[in-house]
Amino acid sequence: MPLITKVEVIKLNIPYKEPFVISLGVIPSATNVVVRIHCSDGLIGTGECAPFVFIVGETQETVFELSKQIAQMLKGKDPYALNERLAEIDKAVFGNYTMKSAFDMALYDLAAKRAGLPLYQYLGGSNNREIYTDMTISIGTPDKVAADALNFKYEGFPAIKVKLGTNTKDDVARIRAIREAVGNDYPIRIDANQGWDVITAIKTLQKLSPYNIEHCEEPIPAWNYMELPKVRQNSPVPIMADESVFTHHDAMKLAKIGACDYFNIKFSKSGGINTALKINAIAEAAGVKCQVGCMSESRYALTALMHFVLACPNVVHYDIDSSLMLAEDPVKGGINYEGKGLWTIGDGIGIGAAFDEDYLRDAECVVV
Structure with a gap:
């Protein structure tokens, strides 16, 4: 059975062309987080999330730190038991949907790759x-x-x-x-x-x-x-x-x-x-x-x-x-x-x- 061998958590910072202004605040740059889940079958699943603190209450820093905890929990487990892994992630920490979305995306990327299909298929x-x-x-x-x-x-x-x-x-x-x-x-x-x-x-x-x-x-x-x-x-x-x-x-x-x-x-x-x-x-x-x-x-x-x-x-x-x-x-x-x-x-x-x-x-x- 394929197992998760390691997880990378990466801070991704990208400047905006010009600051973006909404009623809740000013956004000068993208401060995102990338998650890459490595599997023993050689496949890698990648996810990305973008926290807006005034909407979701999460920041790049909180996502980065919590992602380490989720990564440790997932290590050594079957990434293709998709619903089981997602349920574990959901139960492990309340809310924090932005952080969870990066792992969700990475697991879906893995599942579709294993099936040999584009994700939409x-x-x-x-x-x-x-x-x-x-x-x-x-x-x-x-x-x-x-x-x-x-x-x-x-x-x-x-x-x-x-x-x-x-x-x-x-x-x-x-x-x-x-x-x-x-x-x-x-x-x-x-x-x-x-x-x-x-x-x-x-x-x-x-x-x-x-x-x-x-x-x-x-x-x-x-x-x-x-x-x-x-x-x-x-x-x-x-x-x-x-x-x-x-x-x-x-x-x-x-x-x-x-x-x-x-x-x-x-x-x-x-x-x-x-x-x-x-x-x-x-x-x-x-x-x-x-x-x-x-x-x-x-x-x-x-x-x-x-x-x-x-x-x-x-x-x-x-x-x-x-x-x-x-x-x-x-x-x-x-x-x-x-x-x-x-x-x-x-x-x-x-x-x-x-x-x-x-x-x-x-x-x-x-x-x-």
């Missing part, structure tokens, strides 16, 4: 859809966000996502300026990142009614999810749950109360592929469509996300743009950006990508 999917990402605009002045929106439209992105969540006056001014720049037909999505209270959310969304907004992500604080149905009922803009849906248990709660029109699935928020599949299944059963999103992942984790999308037709919106904001690309293979928002993927087995060893050479690493 291992998950039951087909490479039969064109996947176009939107492009995200961080919080800025009306002139700045309008200029960014126009640039992204000229670059061919099929839609933009605009970060809001400050106050009604400024947020409406941003969207008004963007609409004047890009015209009435270009798709705009917005994300308040929990920045409004209930009254402000309803007021702002109603004032945004003339601007043809596709959906609004997480308008109110995640802890106040019981009020999300009220916002949805009074909003002319469809509502998407993001920070209020970490796991399938959250998805069930939100579906029961009719809280939203969409779920936003992110591996670094859900704990990885296994839970993401469960969230999507609940969404399908409840008639809720899904979007996939990202934190500050490199093209490696986005490749894993692409495999998930190809296995889940219920995912209809794609926010797969984080690597396009990074100043460097440490990944070989994987998804390829063709321009105009289009991502393509090959038929490499497993996730089908790897990190450039030269890029990782000076990174902090521990081997368990």
Whole structure:
């Protein structure tokens, strides 16, 4: 029986092209963690996670330290008993879904490699859809966000996502300026990142009614999810749950109360592929469509996300743009950006990508 022989845990730091601003804080660089699980059959499974401390409560440092504990627990065990390993990881530490997602991704990479299949085929999917990402605009002045929106439209992105969540006056001014720049037909999505209270959310969304907004992500604080149905009922803009849906248990709660029109699935928020599949299944059963999103992942984790999308037709919106904001690309293979928002993927087995060893050479690493 193949066994886990060692686990590498690596800090991955990648600068942004420019600091990314949302209602919760400023993100100057990607501070990610890579996990590589080595198996006695010679296969290596790789996972990557991207902690946002103000969303998940995890940092690169906490992920790095806890990963050592999880690696020690896994060593000497069968990596292909997938559900058993994931259950052990889930039981070993409460929460910490970002950290868990790196191990989940690495174990799925191993499982698909052993099966000799691309991950999307291992998950039951087909490479039969064109996947176009939107492009995200961080919080800025009306002139700045309008200029960014126009640039992204000229670059061919099929839609933009605009970060809001400050106050009604400024947020409406941003969207008004963007609409004047890009015209009435270009798709705009917005994300308040929990920045409004209930009254402000309803007021702002109603004032945004003339601007043809596709959906609004997480308008109110995640802890106040019981009020999300009220916002949805009074909003002319469809509502998407993001920070209020970490796991399938959250998805069930939100579906029961009719809280939203969409779920936003992110591996670094859900704990990885296994839970993401469960969230999507609940969404399908409840008639809720899904979007996939990202934190500050490199093209490696986005490749894993692409495999998930190809296995889940219920995912209809794609926010797969984080690597396009990074100043460097440490990944070989994987998804390829063709321009105009289009991502393509090959038929490499497993996730089908790897990190450039030269890029990782000076990174902090521990081997368990």
